[in-house]
Amino acid sequence: MLCEKCQERNATVHYTEIVNGQKREMHLCEECAREEQVGSFSFSPQLNLHHFLAGLMGPETGRTFIPGNQLQCRACGLTEREFRRTGLLGCAECYEQFSSWLKPLLRRIHGTVRHTGKIPERTGGQSKQRRELQRLKQELQAAVSQERFEEAAKLRDRIRELEKQMEQGGE
Amino acid sequence: MGLRENITNPFSKWMDGNAPEADVVISSRVRLARNLASFPFPHQLSKEKANEIIHALQLAINNKKTRAAVGPMELARLAELTPVERQILVEKHLISPDLLKTREEETRALVVSGDEIVSIMVNEEDHLRLQCLLPGLQLEEAARICALLDDALEQTLDYAFSEKLGYLTACPTNVGTGMRVSVMVHLPGLVINGGIKELLAFIPKVGLTVRGLYGEGTEAAGNLFQISNQVTLGRSEEEIVSGLGTVTEQVIARERQARQQLYRYRRDALEDRVWRAYGTLRYARLLTGDETMKLLSDVRLGVNLGFLKGPTPRLLNELIVLTRPAYITKMAGKDVPPAYRDSLRAKLVREKLKDLPE
Numbered sequence: 028m029l030c031e032k033c034q035e036r037n038a039t040v041h042y043t044e045i046v047n048g049q050k051r052e053m054h055l056c057e058e059c060a061r062e063e064q065v066g067s068f069s070f071s072p073q074l075n076l077h078h079f080l081a082g083l084m085g086p087e088t089g090r091t092f093i094p095g096n097q098l099q100c101r102a103c104g105l106t107e108r109e110f111r112r113t114g115l116l117g118c119a120e121c122y123e124q125f126s127s128w129l130k131p132l133l134r135r136i137h138g139t140v141r142h143t144g145k146i147p148e149r150t151g152g153q154s155k156q157r158r159e160l161q162r163l164k165q166e167l168q169a170a171v172s173q174e175r176f177e178e179a180a181k182l183r184d185r186i187r188e189l190e191k192q193m194e195q196g197g198e
Numbered sequence: 199m200g201l202r203e204n205i206t207n208p209f210s211k212w213m214d215g216n217a218p219e220a221d222v223v224i225s226s227r228v229r230l231a232r233n234l235a236s237f238p239f240p241h242q243l244s245k246e247k248a249n250e251i252i253h254a255l256q257l258a259i260n261n262k263k264t265r266a267a268v269g270p271m272e273l274a275r276l277a278e279l280t281p282v283e284r285q286i287l288v289e290k291h292l293i294s295p296d297l298l299k300t301r302e303e304e305t306r307a308l309v310v311s312g313d314e315i316v317s318i319m320v321n322e323e324d325h326l327r328l329q330c331l332l333p334g335l336q337l338e339e340a341a342r343i344c345a346l347l348d349d350a351l352e353q354t355l356d357y358a359f360s361e362k363l364g365y366l367t368a369c370p371t372n373v374g375t376g377m378r379v380s381v382m383v384h385l386p387g388l389v390i391n392g393g394i395k396e397l398l399a400f401i402p403k404v405g406l407t408v409r410g411l412y413g414e415g416t417e418a419a420g421n422l423f424q425i426s427n428q429v430t431l432g433r434s435e436e437e438i439v440s441g442l443g444t445v446t447e448q449v450i451a452r453e454r455q456a457r458q459q460l461y462r463y464r465r466d467a468l469e470d471r472v473w474r475a476y477g478t479l480r481y482a483r484l485l486t487g488d489e490t491m492k493l494l495s496d497v498r499l500g501v502n503l504g505f506l507k508g509p510t511p512r513l514l515n516e517l518i519v520l521t522r523p524a525y526i527t528k529m530a531g532k533d534v535p536p537a538y539r540d541s542l543r544a545k546l547v548r549e550k551l552k553d554l555p556e
């Protein structure tokens with residue numbers, strides 16, 4: 028197959044772009060691909076992920092979208108339409124502002140909308156304690172249901188202690 | 199050695215052939231996406247704000263804790279590097295091609311450690327992309343180093359973080375852990391015996407993606423593939439790392455089995471293929487980029503199977519990077535036309551292999 032840009036060399040870089048649900052295949056030679064920056068070594072595992080996202084967001088998701096009543100982020104001004112075009116949010120606040128349609132999208136991508144990974148030490152606030160509290164409460168429930176009462180008492184004490192700590196440290 | 203001299207040196211630590219499972223896994227990479235709270239994401243960022251981020255990061259990398267965690271690192275703005283130097287950084291896997299897709303070269307930067315194991319892209323899609331790149335299969339170690347760097351930076355930088363969604367990123371596909379782990383694997387055995395098709399179909403089913411490093415699908419030049427995680431939210435960092443690790447071990451086992459079978463049942467054909475490749479690399483006068491990748495793959499297979507003794511895995515890794523267009527251009531000192539490039543490439547490969555034993 029010849030490169031579709033220069034029509035000279037063999038096409039060795041093949042990739043698919045999805046823009047607004049429309050699939051488009053590109054076949055380029057190494058040199059032209061480099062110029063086009065569809066680069067051989069890319070950090071993101073999926074080339075053109077953003078177009079892919081935009082495709083995922085497309086009209087077929089069945090959301091009600093009222094033109095003229097476009098959602099806009101109060102913090103950075105990004106509109107929903109811009110996100111659909113680029114696949115990129117504008118700021119951290121966007122996650123809050125657009126949560127109504129972001130949540131279903133996140134669920135489609137990740138299968139969940141709940142972070143269970145690392146929490147930053149300094150700026151994570153009480154997240155760590157809250158997660159620990161949740162874990163302890165689950166353990167307590169298990170201990171009670173299995174009639175391990177001595178352990179349950181210990182867990183209850185730790186929960187109280189942690190709750191007190193959080194109250195004092197809370198805003 | 200300064201960052202710019204380092205760039206010109208074709209060797210990066212990840213090319214060290216002496217690493218765990220290096221007969222199949224060339225390198226392991228962990229990348230973390232991080233953004234700073236109260237700054238819009240890079241594509242919405244003013245020049246002034248973007249500069250503030252570079253300054254904040256400069257301070258953070260000079261911080262004692264950061265230096266203790268990952269050693270000294272150097273920051274350079276994209277604008278300080280020539281186009282060829284930038285491209286070399288891409289070919290050494292230290293930055294993404296996306297970092298170069300910009301007219302805002304004043305406000306994009308990169309940070310690299312002396313051994314090039316650790317690097318940070320600044321103001322690409324996210325404010326920061328922390329990366330650790332190690333030779334062979336070393337995902338846990340790469341994750342550990344990334345976490346150290348992340349903890350150290352967090353001492354002075356306020357990250358955009360939400361309790362529910364984790365680390366907030368410009369693209370929702372990275373939100374949560376912001377973690378992308380990947381391995382670069384060499385799979386000539388599976389490509390030759392056709393097992394690669396099954397693998398390409400299987401990997402997406404377990405939440406991972408696979409793609410050819412040069413080219414797509416089964417036509418990946420040089421039989422090099424990258425496997426990485428797709429999901430970043432709802433899983434812990436440990437789960438993401440061990441998920442890819444487990445699949446990679448299966449891939450290694452299948453690839454080794456394929457090689458052994460080929461060697462046992464099609465020995466003459468396989469040896470012939472390897473020796474022809476070696477001969478061509480040593481004597482050819484014109485080599486295209488793709489042909490070189492293919493020949494290097496064959497030679498590597500012979501080295502891995504133990505019957506070809508000359509070239510070391512490290513040299514073969516270096517040659518992958520050296521024979522890409524950016525290095526050839528760097529050598530020639532000007533923008534060379536493709537045809538002349540092929541002649542330069544062949545010359546370079548001949549030089550590198552000429553003193554090796556048969």
Ligand SMILES: [Zn+2]
Nearest residue numbers: 030033056059
């Ligand atoms: Zn072309």
Ligand SMILES: [Zn+2]
Nearest residue numbers: 100103118121
């Ligand atoms: Zn916003």
